[in-house]
Amino acid sequence: MGEASTSMTDARAGDERGRRATGRASNARMGSGRWRHGARTALGALASASVTMFSGGSAMMAVLTVGGATTYVLDVSESAEGALGTIWLTAACACGTLGANGSWIGATSFASSVGLFVANTASLVTFCLWCTMHFRWIVIEHPGTAAACERALFALCPPVTGAVLTWAFASTSAGAEGAAFYGVVVCLIAHRLFLFPIESGCALAATDGQAKTERRRSILTEDDAKISTVVTLTLPVLAYLWTTIDILFESIDHAFACIALVTIPVLYLIGTGTRRSLWWWRRAQEPEMKKTEMFVLLLALMGFAVSLEGTLVFGEFGEYIELPAPLKYIMVAVSVNCALVVFVVCNTNSIGEMVPLSAVQVVLAVATTTAICAMGAPIWMLPVPVAGSRAFMKYHYEDGSPTDYGTFAVSCVGCFVWFLAKNFWSLDVEVGSIHITSLCYAVLALAVMALGLPFALSTKSFSHTGVGSLVVGYVVALAVVEQILVQVTHEDGSLIYPPYLVISTSVCGVLASKSLVISGRMSRKFGWMVQSSSAAKLSMLFVHGPMEMFSVLIVVLTISAPHILVHRTKSLSAGDCINYCVILVVSLLFARFAMFEIIFEITGHRPTDATLFGGLLLITGASLARLSTHHNFRDDDIGRRFLVMIIFFGCFLVTFRPPMPWKGEVGMWYDAAHVPDSEEDDARLYGIRKGKHHGWPSWLLMLAALTAMFSVSSPRKQTKAVSTIRIIFGAVCGGSVGLYMALEYFAEQWALDVFLFMACALVGVFLSFAYTPSATSSRWLPYVYTAYVCALSCAFVTQTGGSTVEEREQRLDGKYGVISVFAGASLQIAFALKFQVYSSLESTRQRQRRRSRASPFLPATGRSRPEYFRGVASRNEHRELKVRSLAWMPIIGNIATLTSFAACVVLADELTGASIFSVFVLAPILLLLHQDSVMFPTLDEHQRYAPPMAVIVGKLCYDGVLAVLAGPNKVHVLTASASKLPWMMVNATSLFLASMSSMNLIHYLATSVRTSGMTLVLTAPLAVVPPFLSKLSAVRALSAVSVLALVLQDFLQRRAKIAGLKYL
Structure with a gap:
């Protein structure tokens, strides 16, 4: 019994260690974790960051795309530090592109440009802080860093969000003067979200022995809250003064506007209670505090009254x-x-x-x-x-x-x-499409209904149906009147009925209907109708007719029906779902003119047939996504695939806008005011050159997306028939992409087209079975990869030769095109194999973690243990891959990684003119390397960072050697030999000195053998001297890399030493 109980205890302890190990592995990934304020901070950080990202132009989007892809790769590989560092590095590069060609450069003065640049940079910083807080290992393992990031995020979000969104409002039709009043609303909301007393959300759940005050500590200190409050609430008036400084004294209206912008925040602070809004204020005795609040309140009311009087009079x-x-x-x-x-x-x-x-x-x-x-x-x-x-x-x-x-x-x-x-009543004018007399009758009817509704709600004689009918009728009548007024303008072009009134009445309608439903004065059905009507009338800001607005109401009612009537969908059948789909499609077709006008107002040009049809499919798919989660359809794989296909198809049509089989003309589907645009083949949309295909090859991408979706989402049970179908779908997917590239980006050559089609088809088959392998796929996938390399080699051979200069240039472009296809396809293969190998060895690594926790030897020896023990884990992984017939995956993955890196280097030298900085962008590709039994026996922990570092240093040394051998650009003395030799010796010495610290870091990362502190101290000055001796850009860049390498190596060695001391 004793032995049995001991074994059970050991088993439970082992399971607990396994769960902890699994938790640590998941903590390396990015996710919501244990931080409770993710949604709150997203409102501020993501809103301002979105404005900043879209204001940077195409360069900004390219940087963010590359950075996001790199972060995803590192996150999947559980390189937590690398993913976090990539996010911050991407933000730094985005700041550089923003400074070079951001839309803020068009500001009126240099000070405004600098202020906008600082605000947009702070917006990117808040976004990075928000991303940092979503790494669970930061919150769990580094609570001090998490608390500092949380504090900075809550302190920066209110002023940054207010500044960036105010600038966004000023850039639109709101104008600089109106933007300040929109900005004051944003600032008040941001103050309410972030600067009220809020408990820290990154503290771990406290045990019984911990103090409760530690769990309930506030995020911001008093000084932080004070500074952020002052900056946030004074920002609108300062922005107004700065934008109207030239015309400030030309009209008294500006004085009343400034008074309103000052008094509104004061009234807000007092109205919400100074104990919460001004919690950081050191309060005096209660009677004195009340007197002060009353005095300030009276002053604010007087100021607000003055501003209101001025607005009314002037x-x-x-x-x-x-x-x-x-x-x-x-x-x-x-x-x-x-x-x-x-x-x-x-x-x-x-x-x-x-x-x-x-x-x-x-x-x-x-x-x-x-x-x-x-x-x-x-x-x-x-x-x-x-x-x-x-x-x-x-x-x-x-x-x-x-x-x-x-x-x-x-x-x-x-x-x-x-x-x-x-x-108004006696005027003989037309307002919109009706006479002003009729409009006066309508407005009077609205006033009578508005006065009758409170009385109906306060008495018990009206039933729920009567109250609901009155409210729905009032909202509909209000929408009709607003739709007429919002289209009318003054002589100076300003709107008689501003858009903010439409938004205000819609928000009030939604909130009032929810309140009436909760209080029981109105039924849920009528509440749904009122909320849908209030939301649908926002479309009057984009559409121009009552029929279009009514069609939007029909669509909103149809889409929101499953969400509101959820209690009736418990017994939903397939027939009900089909009926709902038919009604939804019919309502969207009925609202096609409204969709046309909304797209036209947003984009500024008429939409195409593809855009309209794609938008219809997207809305249909998004609406049916709710029904796909119903318990009756959770096992319906066919329906889910069909839904994903609809969404994919819609995204494709909206993104690529290919030519449709039909052409929109005036007739059954369109009228004279709603004729879709017809676009010819455009180099910006369909390729580098204009071909004779008129965009039809872009449908091949749609075919590739559909076949890829069916191939990846195949059943788990891989029978022979399923494997055959997946081979066909994978070949069609890859072949479609290859044929599209051959038709749109290459000169027409049938041999090149055939080889590109074959190579990409083989890549499609390889990727399909690499992500979801079958029983026998591991045997023949290496041959598929070999065939792919041979096919692309043949495609490259077809681009050799050429009889004329023009033909040779065309063949040279074709060579670089084939190399780019090889680089992209090899990168996808490398990533797929990296992901598959990591997934296959996850259980083995968890067992190794549990054993290392129970071992008295391995944690103590750490990085200094003998080479034999350091290779045990890698040999075990190689053995397990060999047992599973997957030993070829690391080898082919390394080949694909290295060849794709080489191809990218060739392309970068051609596109950037052999820039020395391209290697910094391409080096992270080598993080996809595996530890195998041929090239890289061990790539554990920091060793995986050794190849990228070695490539960076090697490329810079190579460029430096070439520059030294090329000699100086100018001859300063009489003989060339007398001028070159000293210059070459100085620059060669500088190159050698600049590379020493980098070499030390590479050696430490590769072998885990620490460099002595004295060596680091002696080599530190050597990395600083070369920039003063040499003017070569490669030497200076290598010197900067060496300085960073010196700091990083010292940090890593200190951390390892501290960890060892803690263990001892």
């Missing part, structure tokens, strides 16, 4: 104020200030205890009476607002009689009818 509403100059200022000031007093008193619940109700009624009556008098109302109209003000306060704070509310409603309607009759 803005567009000033034409409706008919009193003479001195008197209208007084009347408007009295009205605004009295209204604000009533608002403050009601909002602070001071009526009854501190302020009598009669006094509030008097003040509100004064506010309404002076307002209507300022607009030129006759004497007999004055009792109307007085009676309405008294009835409203009495209804709200006393008995709530329907008579009081009726009096208030009649008063409001009477005043509104008088205003419409005085200013």
Whole structure:
């Protein structure tokens, strides 16, 4: 029994160690981890980073694409430090491209350009911090670093997001002046998300023995929150002052705008409670604090009142104020200030205890009476607002009689009818497509409905159906009126009904409907209809007709139906799903004109048939994705494949816009105002040269994508029939890509086309069975790779020779084209083999981790143990691969990696003019190398970084030697021999000195034998001297690499020493 219990205990301990080892392996990958604020910070970091990325142009996108691909490769290979370093290096390169050709360069002044560059750079920094926090090993193994990154992210996000988005608004139709007011909204939201007291999200779950205060510590310090709050909330007014500095004193409107931008943040801080919004402020005694808050609140209210008065008097509403100059200022000031007093008193619940109700009624009556008098109302109209003000306060704070509310409603309607009759009703003009009289009737009906809805909601006599019908009717009527007004402009081109009003009413409609559904005053069905109508009316910012907006409403209702009526989809059948698909497709076809206008407004040109049809497929696929997760269809592989095919097809049509079998013309599907664009073959879209195919070969890419999807997602049980089908699909996939490249990028030669088709077809088959192998694929895949190399070699041979100069140049371009195809295909093969070998050996590595944890010897000896023990793990891996008949994979993977690297070097020398910096971009390819039994017996830990480092140093030394042998560009003395020899000796010595520290690092990475500290100290000055002795760019670059290598080697050796001391 004792032995049994001991063995069970040991087994449980081994399982626990295995789970910990597996957890450490997964912690190296990028993911959400244990950090709780990923979604919150994404709102700020990703929003600003998206603006920055799209403002950098094509160069920025190219850098981000290369960096993202490299990060993915390193992340899959579980090179955690490399993936993290690549993210930051990509951001640094993106900053360089942004500084060279970003859209911020078009700023009006040098100071503005510098400020925008700093803001966009900080945006990339926040994005990198956000990515850093998603590495689980950072949060778990380095909690101090994680806490510092989290602190910096929360401190930087509010001002950076506000600055970048304000600049984005200023670059659009909002203008510099309107952008400040959009920016103040962004800054207030960012302050609420990041600068309120928030607990740290990267702290691990505390045990019972840990202090609770450690778990509940705040992210920001008081100083951080203070500085970030001040910068964030003063940013809009500073941006407004800076953008209008030249015209600031030409109009008094700018002064009122500045006052509003100052007072709105102050009112926000006090309104949300200073204990939370200003938690970093060292508070005095409570009575004194209250007095200070009240004093600041009064000042802010006075300032806001002044800005509102100025906007009313000197803005567009000033034409409706008919009193003479001195008197209208007084009347408007009295009205605004009295209204604000009533608002403050009601909002602070001071009526009854501190302020009598009669006094509030008097003040509100004064506010309404002076307002209507300022607009030129006759004497007999004055009792109307007085009676309405008294009835409203009495209804709200006393008995709530329907008579009081009726009096208030009649008063409001009477005043509104008088205003419409005085200013608009008698005009003989057309607003949009209707007469202004009809529009006045519609607006009056909206006012009556708006006054009737609160009364209907406050009484219990109306049923849920009645309330829902009233709300839906009101939203629909509001959308119709807004659609008419939003199309009308002033004489200066500004909109009568600005877009922010449409957005505000839509947001209010969604929030109000949710509140009514939660409170039980409206059913879920009507809430769904109200929310869909509120969301659909946003389309009026892009479409121009009521029918188009109605078609968008139909689409929104159809798409959102499964999400709202989820309780009815429990017994969903295949027939119901088919019916839903038919209804969805019909609704999208009905909304084709709306889709046309939305795409036209976004892109600035008419969409093509492919864009419209692709958009229809994308929306259909995205809508059906919800149904694919239903429990009735979780095992439906055919339906899932069909759904993925629809999405793939839509993405392909939208991206490549190939010619369609039909041509859109006026008829059944289109009208005269919605005729799709027809694009001819364009070099920007379909290739380097314009061929005679008119873009039709791009359909080969679609065929390749579809066959690749079916080949990769084949059933797990690999029978002979399934393997045969996968071979056919893989060959068609690769052959389609090869034929596309042959037709679009190469001169027409039937032999070249055949060999490219064969080579790419073989690559397709190889990749298909490399990712998802069959029972016998490991036997014949090496022959497939050999055939692929032979086919591309034959393609290269076909490009030799040439009788004329033009033909020889054409053949030379063909050679480089074949080399580029070889480089790309070999890289894909290398990555596939790297991924497959790593996946095959994952279980072996987990067992090795468990054994190393239980071993008393291996952790103690570490990197200094004998060579025999250091090769044990690699020999075990080689043995296991040989047992699985996969021993060829590391060898062929290394061959593919090295040959693709060589091909990329050849292409880089041709494209960049033999630039010395191209090797820094190409060297990470060698991270795909494997440890095999032929070329690289061991590539563990830091050894995998030795080949890239060696290639960088070797390439720089090679370029330096060539430059030294070429001699100086100018002869400074009489004889050439007297001038070259000293120059060559100095530069050769500089090259030797610059390479010493780099060689030491390569030796340390490859052999794990540390360099003595004295050697590092003595070689450190040697790496700094060469830039002062030599002007060769290769020598200077090698010197910089040596300095970095010296610092890195010292860091690695110190870390290894500290780890050993901790173990001892």
